Amino acid sequence: MTKEMSIITLSLLLCADLLDFVRGYLTVTIEPLPPVVMGDTVTLKCNFRTDGNLREIVWFRVTEGGTSKQKIFTYDAMYNTNFSHMEDFRRREDLVYQSTVRLPEVQMEDDGPYECHVGIYDRASREKVVLASGSITLNVMSPPKSISVEAANQPARFNRYEAQNFTLVCIVTGGKPAPVVYFKRDGELIEVHPFTSSEKVENRGLLGAKDNQPLISRELDDTKVQKSLSFQGPYSEPVRLDKDRPQRSYTSGAPSQEEPSPTTEVIPETVISREFPRWVLSSSPLYFFNHTQSELHDGTMEVQATLTWHLNPQLDNEALFSCEVKHPALSMPMKAEVTLSAPKGPKLSMAPSRAEVGDTVRIKVEGFQMGPKANEVFPEPLFIWTRVGGPLLDGSEERFGKVLVLDRVPAELNGSMYRCTVQNPLGSTNTHTRLIVFENPRIKKKPKHLNLPNSSGDLLGPSLMMLLLSLTLELT
Template sequence: MRKRKLPTDQEVTDGGTIKQKIFTYDAMFNTNYSHMEDYRRREDLVYQSTVRLPEVRISDNGPYECHVGIYDRATREKVVLASGNVFLTVMSPPNNISVVAENTPAPFSRYQAQNFTLVCTAKGGKPAPSVYFKRDGELIEVISYTQASTNEQGGGSAGVRGARPLISRDLDDTKLQRSLSLLDPEGRSPRLYTESPQRVHTQGQQAHEPSPATEVIPETVVSREFPRWVHSTDPLYYFSHTHLPQSDGSVVVQARLTWTLNPQLDNDALFSCEVKHPALSMPMQTEVTLAAPKGPKLLMSPTRAKVGDTVRITVQGFQNEVFPEPLFTWTRVGSRLLDGSTEREGRELILERVPAELNGSMYRCTAQNPLGSTDTHTRLIVFENPSMMKNTQNQNNGASRMDMLGLTWMALVLTVTVELT
């Protein structure tokens, strides 16, 4: 009785019972057959019983089985049937990490404590990577908490550790505006709410901004006056993270770092987000530097505006790298904008069909983020439009001709009337 050996490699879907053949090898005739369509075939059968995956993907993760059947050639009855299996675990490092500021653009405030949140997102990792923050190259000790808006547990109170004092920086008290009434009873700045990291607003006296008509123009002024309550030497950093499973088996991790912003200390501070993963030999890193906007560069188009033109005033850039994204506000010094509004937000101000009355108008662009603000002014010079003047002259000449014709016709009528009488 001749025996026939028929090994078959199969893939089993993870968590299910459906099996998909990959290759069949016939030892009697030394032939093999692929059960995968040509456009889907990625596996190779080598050495008659070895399956090779040249480019492993996350979708290749799962159990694999090899079945060996020996049967009688005449009766086709199975004599021996054996199988073995192995679970292939595929790891994938994150393919993208990024850091953004939450709830921006946002205005700068001298008189209200503001919470600030950095969000670090790591995509494409399997299993989920670990994410942590550093400040100026030093690991930040954080207080872990769970966000109320997610089911993902962020560590809870069991992971609470003491906060590390920030790196000391020189403070210029001569430039600080005293606001001692905003201090809490212990003389410290307000802390964050761990249940819901929303902005903390302290109640204080509102100061009156100077009238636009009294401002010194066109000087650019960068706000550097901060109240006393921002001088906290032991800020608390609150940390939370969420895991978002993806259809391909990877996990998107979002980590949030929240603290009470201190513009005097946090300006020019370097924050980095680092990601550790078993598939990486060293952590991935991305970093941002917090910075208040300085000296916006304004471009006016056309450079020589004429009456009736549409004028665009655009922010082209800054003298420094600005993070987070600034908020732009446009105003007209001493008056309203052309459309009657008091201010307009956006990177560009559009003045349509400017009249001659706008000649000499001063426009202010205020660029601000939670770390500071700066004002830049530009003056609009409107020149006469020759084409409009020509049209006006033609209209005036036409009116004069019509008046002359009317007078001539009246004279003829009067002459005929006199001759008839």
């Protein structure tokens, strides 16, 4: 039985060898490629080994998740006289071929699988073709296109009586794969703590009341902030802060170089931002970190990283925070910086320069008196307008926005004073201006009629009025 099995096995091997001798063999491989950066020139190399005669080479780019193939290169050996022929039909000869495809300045749409299909002639029949293929996935990396740092839940009011949660949001778009994002303060990495939900943060006490102590002396303001390394936390839901903040009802306006109008009386400002809060943190703040990522329509990623802590206006004012990004497609980190600053010295302007009765007056915040970077207040301030000693012209107690509009001012508003309060979580400041209203010569005054009573108590008749008028003319 063993001898019979050996004979059968030998027969099968001889048949397989004969079949391979008749049909020939073909192996196809594509050289692997590391991830490439968008804009680079890429060369795809397809190597195949055979002892037969080459028929064709076809390159495909696979799209739509593998359901569609786009032909990008074809080589037909039938019309090429340089292909090799076998000198001895019975002698096996290995022929090594290579086909290359050059992709100049690859873009994100070039990312994906590629296939190399090779066909050789069947030894048994020139009408049959033996096919084989190889595949490779081209991984195109894209460096981040933009990075920005914003303040969450702003504008918000200033509170000197208790600490406020403050959140910086770093938004990085256009990167593939997703970049690594971290925060720095004054050029040094920040030690952060991950969180999983807002409830957990509240339970841990995001520097709650037990971590605060009364401000005994101003020497405590020299507390140094400790810095250390930063790490990324798991994905989680960001903390929602300042739920009762005012709505963004302000209107933005470009600062101009107009001088203060003659109708604006300059009143010394009352700076509240330098007042010391009634609390102070007993230790360095705890920074909580969270980041999320989502895929954009072009296949790149958008990453949002948040840094949350209890804000201390005395220590955080003028502090430089930066968000930095590391990515394999970047030769050096990419970063965006913001400097926390309280508003100081708002500059007001009034139009028209000479307000008259019936005019529409606009009082506008032009900027801040803070040196060369006068208009760079971060986070975005909240502008609140009030009238000293009474409601505004429309009956409201306060208005939000950089511009206060007074429609058709009456003469009764002459001498009225208006207060502009500018504040953000780091501080608050007040500036006053007085409205001077002049009479409008275009408005005609109503004539006054002279009505004299007679002896009977009735008004004088028309005839008696004409008589008095004629006597007055004769006397003159």
